[in-house]
Amino acid sequence: MKVLITGATGLVGQELVTLLLQKGFVVHYFTTSKSKIISKDNYLGFYWNPETGEYDVEALKEVSKIIHLAGASVAEKWTKKHKEAILNSRIKSSNLLFSILKNNSNAVNQLITASAIGIYPNSLTKIYHETDTEVAAGFLGNVVQQWEQQVSAFEELGITVTKIRTGIVLSNKGGALIEMSKPVKYGLGAALGTGNQYQSWIHIQDLVNLFLFTMEHNLAGIYNAVSPYPVTNQVLMKAIATAYQKPFFLPNVPTFLLEFLLGEMHTILISSQNVSSKKILEHKFQFKFASLEKALQHLIIQKK
Helix, strand or coil: CEEEEECCCCHHHHHHHHHHHHCCCEEEEEECCHHHCCECCCEEEEEEECCCCEECHHHHCCEEEEEECCCCCCCCCCCHHHHHHHHHHHHHHHHHHHHHHHHCCCCCCEEEEEEEHHHCCCCCCCEECCCCCCCCCCHHHHHHHHHHHHHHHHHHHCCEEEEEEECEEECCCCCHHHHHHHHHHCCCCCCECCCCCEECEEEHHHHHHHHHHHHHCCCCEEEEECCCCCEEHHHHHHHHHHHCCCCCCCCCECHHHHHHHHHHHHHHHHCCCEECCHHHHHCCCCCCCCCHHHHHHHHHHCCC
16 A cells, blocks of 8 residues: 655654554655655655645555645744744645645545644643534644644545544654653753643654554544543653653742743643543554553663
8 A cells, every 4th residue: 555644754754654664555755855855665755845836746646545744843932933834834735735636636535634632722620532622722722723624625525534633742752752851851850830731642653553543444533642541741740750760859840931931832831631532442442552651661761
């Protein structure tokens, strides 16, 4: 089977490509950087530019599944310019992908897109499921809502649409865990804000396996990609400190300081989303790293 991936060179994309190649898939990928184009028998890159509408139609050849991961990182400071990049990169890439499929003969029967649990409102008490329709106030909720609405249009082409709402991705190759670990390594670990906010997380290997699972089972609709066991920020930061065998005694970092340092982006750190993975579990998906301790054992302790 041939799979086309956008965002293949990002943190999740690289892990997903590795998994698919191990499973015997042929991977095509779109890239905006011509220097990142590689041509091997089972791994072929093709240029595209969502800003100008350029693309190489050969990328579609014999492809039946598309995994859409492209989008500017939300983990950079939300300047006006970067906020535009966060939204436009997702909308424009989705628009171009739609245009490519609409205007060219193809065999694509499923589009699986990354999304985010940031669509769910901040709550210390509610447990969120895929059926919840209330959207978080603020920038990130708006981005995810527009992103998902844009992708729904692919159903007009007779394509199965799958939306993977991803939680905090834990990886030792980049992303949230690396950033959270930096002060911890120096014995300066502390909870953020009140520390009571729920943080729904997922080990990167479970995430890419979930993408593969929804593809192999042709699952349609929205799926939360989070561990069955979300934790508070206090528990998460203390567990990271324990994994590094570092003390954890400092007072919480106050919200006003996070806002001063990070601006609007600080809302990612203090928002509480207790998100359920019950739906994907009912399809018999099995998490390899369901517990936080097991995930950190694999990502931190075994890698020392």
